[in-house]
Amino acid sequence: MAQSLTHGETALPADWRDLFALTKPRVMSLVVFTALCGLLAAPGNVHPVLAFSSILAIALGAGASGALNQWYEAGLDAKMKRTAGRPLPAGRLDPQTALQFGVGLAAFSVFLMLFAANWQAAALLTVSILFYVFVYTMWLKPRTPQNIVIGGAAGAFPPLIGWVAATGSVAPLPVLLFLLIFLWTPPHFWALALFVRSDYAAAGIPMMPVVAGETSTRRQILFYALIMAASAIAPWPLGYTGALYGWAAVVLSAVFVLLSVQVGTRRTGEGDGMRPEKRLFAYSIAYLFILFGAVVADHWWPL
Amino acid sequence: MTDETPPEQPPFDEAEYRRRQRSRANLMGWILGGLAFLFFFITMARMVVPK
Numbered sequence: 001m002a003q004s005l006t007h008g009e010t011a012l013p014a015d016w017r018d019l020f021a022l023t024k025p026r027v028m029s030l031v032v033f034t035a036l037c038g039l040l041a042a043p044g045n046v047h048p049v050l051a052f053s054s055i056l057a058i059a060l061g062a063g064a065s066g067a068l069n070q071w072y073e074a075g076l077d078a079k080m081k082r083t084a085g086r087p088l089p090a091g092r093l094d095p096q097t098a099l100q101f102g103v104g105l106a107a108f109s110v111f112l113m114l115f116a117a118n119w120q121a122a123a124l125l126t127v128s129i130l131f132y133v134f135v136y137t138m139w140l141k142p143r144t145p146q147n148i149v150i151g152g153a154a155g156a157f158p159p160l161i162g163w164v165a166a167t168g169s170v171a172p173l174p175v176l177l178f179l180l181i182f183l184w185t186p187p188h189f190w191a192l193a194l195f196v197r198s199d200y201a202a203a204g205i206p207m208m209p210v211v212a213g214e215t216s217t218r219r220q221i222l223f224y225a226l227i228m229a230a231s232a233i234a235p236w237p238l239g240y241t242g243a244l245y246g247w248a249a250v251v252l253s254a255v256f257v258l259l260s261v262q263v264g265t266r267r268t269g270e271g272d273g274m275r276p277e278k279r280l281f282a283y284s285i286a287y288l289f290i291l292f293g294a295v296v297a298d299h300w301w302p303l
Numbered sequence: 304m305t306d307e308t309p310p311e312q313p314p315f316d317e318a319e320y321r322r323r324q325r326s327r328a329n330l331m332g333w334i335l336g337g338l339a340f341l342f343f344f345i346t347m348a349r350m351v352v353p354k
Contacts, residue, residue, distance in 0.1 A: 012316075013323045016330050049348040053341060116345050 014097050018087035022070055022098055023063030023105075030288065031062040031158045034181065037292035038159030038174055041299045042166035053116030054165035058158055060109035061125045065132040065154070067102035071095055072137050079203040082196055117165035124164055128157035142204075145211040152185030153178075159292070173240040176231065177295065181288070183228035187221045187260055188284040194218075194263070195274040195281075214268065221280075222257075222264030229253035232291060245298035252287050259283055 035058040039051055046054075070077065070088055078089035087093040106129050114122035136151030156178045163174035193200060193207040194217060200207040209217045232253045236246030262276045 012320055013327055015323055016327060047348040047352050049344045050352065053345050056341075115342070 014093050018093045019067075019097075019101055021087050022067040022093070022101060024066030024070070025063075027066060028059055028062045030285070031155070032059045033289060034177075034292050035059075035158035035162035037296050038162030038177060039166045040162075040296045041159075041173065042163045042171075044167065046166045050116050051166070053112060054121065054162065057109045057113035057116060057121075057125065058161055058165075060105055060112065061129050062158070064102050064104075064106035064109055065129050067098055067105060068129075068133045069137045071098040071102055072133070073141075074098075076142075076203045076205060080196075080199040082199050113161075113165065118168045120168055121161055121165040124157060124161045128154055128161065131157075143206065145206050145208045147206070148189040149186050152182050152189075155185060156181035172238070173235060173295075176235050176238075176240065177292075179231050180228065180291070183224055183231050184284065184288060186224040187228065187256075188281065190217050190221050190224075191263060191277045191281040191284065194277045218264045218266070222260050225257050225260035225264075229257050241295065241298050242302040244301065244303045245294045248294035248298075249291060252291055256280075256283065256287055 032055060036055050039046065039054060070086060073083075074086075074088035074095060077083035077086050083089065088095060088098055109129075110122050110126050113125050132151070132154035136147065136154050140147040140151050159177040159181070160170065160174045163177075164170060190208050193209050194214065197207070197209045197214075201210045208220065212220075232249045233246065235241040236243070236249060259276065259280045263280050266276065268274065
């Protein structure tokens with residue numbers, strides 16, 4: 001069994017709470033919810049046990065990705081206030097344990113998906129884990145300010161995997177939902193990056209506000225918010241969803257764009273509280289939850 | 304010449320060691336039991352769901 005907190009010759013076993021924290025449970029909640037919505041919006045009925053197992057596999061896959069991300073970034077996390085308290089930089093867990101836990105969980109999640117659903121969903125889950133760990137964490141994040149633009153694809157997989165777990169095939173609606181999360185990621189992360197900019201700068205991570213500056217980041221938040229709103233509304237005129245989803249998308253996206261205009265057009269000085277940025281960040285999370293809830297509601301009660 | 308003494312380490316807490324070992328063993332037991340049930344029910348579900 002893996003061990004941590006070495007004390008001379010003897011070591012304390014890792015605490016399960018630290019292993020749980022390694023899976024980024026808060027991020028996992030959004031992953032689980034969007035995956036569940038993808039699965040529930042798919043045509044046909046899925047056996048509840050198989051649906052539960054598929055969602056569990058996606059959750060474990062996301063947890064494994066989070067653990068491997070924290071294992072790789074332990075050194076960077078130690079330099080940022082926001083992440084310095086995580087189990088690895090705080091010294092409550094040793095890297096070997098985190099690596100073994102992440103790899104084991106990833107392998108198990110794919111096996112569970114293969115057993116409970118189909119090989120297509122298992123293959124997509126594998127691709128999403130590998131993409132998050134190798135493409136986003138190891139390759140893009142330390143190299144380019146476009147890291148979260150391309151890396152956003154990793155977080156966009158869950159509704160697609162949920163749909164494929166239910167049907168065994170890809171369809172236009174889950175691809176549009178993939179596109180929606182993909183385009184939602186830049187304004188969501190850059191709003192956060194604006195108010196924790198000094199943290200990213202201290203860790204040497206080339207986030208957009210650090211490399212391109214605040215003004216350019218604000219303009220790009222607005223740009224991505226506009227095309228995200230268009231992609232959020234698109235399933236309605238294209239005939240893949242009904243009016244219930246359509247109106248929800250119109251209203252929620254309009255608010256998103258308004259908040260992005262506030263962020264995109266303002267200048268900040270010393271000691272600015274960054275309230276519009278924090279508001280946009282918080283709203284962006286609620287936006288995705290409600291919009292995906294509307295996809296399912298629209299599927300169950302079409303207007 | 305000065306004697307170099309290694310930095311003092313806190314005493315090894317055997318009670319904490321045992322507590323963590325017990326808590327992990329319990330958790331592992333619950334997880335393995337849960338998985339046994341889960342895999343049983345998945346097998347049953349796959350038998351009733353037509354291909």
